[in-house]
Amino acid sequence: MDVRVDYECSGVDWTTVAETLKCVGMAYDAPDVHRRAFEASHTTVFVYLADRLIGFGRAISDGVKQAAVYDVAVLPEFQRQGIGTTIIRKILGRLPQCNVILYASPGKEAFYTTLGFRKMKTGMAIFTKATAMRERGFTE
Ligand SMILES: CC(C)(COP(=O)(O)OP(=O)(O)OC[C@H]1O[C@@H](n2cnc3c(N)ncnc32)[C@H](O)[C@@H]1OP(=O)(O)O)[C@@H](O)C(=O)NCCC(=O)NCCS
Numbered sequence: 001m002d003v004r005v006d007y008e009c010s011g012v013d014w015t016t017v018a019e020t021l022k023c024v025g026m027a028y029d030a031p032d033v034h035r036r037a038f039e040a041s042h043t044t045v046f047v048y049l050a051d052r053l054i055g056f057g058r059a060i061s062d063g064v065k066q067a068a069v070y071d072v073a074v075l076p077e078f079q080r081q082g083i084g085t086t087i088i089r090k091i092l093g094r095l096p097q098c099n100v101i102l103y104a105s106p107g108k109e110a111f112y113t114t115l116g117f118r119k120m121k122t123g124m125a126i127f128t129k130a131t132a133m134r135e136r137g138f139t140e
Pocket of ligand 1: 024025026072073074075078079080081082083084085086103104105107108110111112114
């Protein structure tokens with residue numbers, strides 16, 4: 001598939017970002033909330049097929065030692081075609097010296113395992129929506 005990878009937030013349709021996150025069952029918010037989150041991130045990756053946004057992801061980071069990956073999503077009709085792998089590899093490519101952490105959606109761990117991620121034994125979090133995150137299987 002002849003896709004284009006873009007690192008720039010300019011020109012992104014944030015409504016599409018919100019709708020894509022909703023469509024794939026991830027947490028979503030108002031489009032402008034996603035715009036602010038992506039624009040404040042260290043690395044953002046957007047994958048286009050022609051002019052259609054079909055996948056994206058982002059990492060927050062100090063750019064030197066530590067990074068965390070969020071909001072990795074690929075439209076259902078384009079999943080299992082290597083797009084998610086491209087998104088993660090492009091993110092990692094911009095964070096060469098960093099430890100990179102993330103929390104996978106329950107059931108999606110295998111995707112990250114294929115990319116070299118390993119389960120953390122002591123990962124902990126304070127989530128704003130603690131009850132929802134527990135009910136969705138993210139925390140004990
Ligand atoms: C998870 C996600 C980003 C993966 O993107 P993708 O483009 O489908 O992934 P790839 O095609 O690059 O997959 C590479 C490999 O990862 C593994 N993998 C990907 N999705 C998987 C799944 N749902 N279950 C098990 N293994 C999976 C497979 O080994 C796959 O290789 P294969 O297709 O040759 O078997 C995508 O399925 C998605 O957007 N899901 C919904 C949102 C989500 O859960 N995001 C992650 C939040 S942490």
